[in-house]
Amino acid sequence: MMVPVRCFTCGNVVGEHWEEFKARTREAEEPEDPEKVLDELGVERHCCRRMLVSHKDLVDIVSPYQ
Template structure:
């Protein structure tokens, strides 16, 4: 839903790299190379960034006040 601030497994801070990763991948770069350039080496952190799906905009439609 919301971009994870830390890796769920090891606790490394990765939230500041998500939007850079997303932008570069959308421009056509290889996700593996982008993760390497950003310094994301652990497979658990890579998994967290690769598998994240942003649903916050969809859920906000159903916000109840």
């Protein structure tokens, strides 16, 4: 579904970084290393990194069934 707005563990805002993270690591012609992208975005905690790295965007897959 949609990326959570806040980290489930610590409550920091992580949703604001999703679009840039996705664009730079998954949709770019030459994808960047996720570790470096998260460092540049200022996402330092492991729990917050997990929220972005492990997220699978399912909106396009699920939306026809709603």
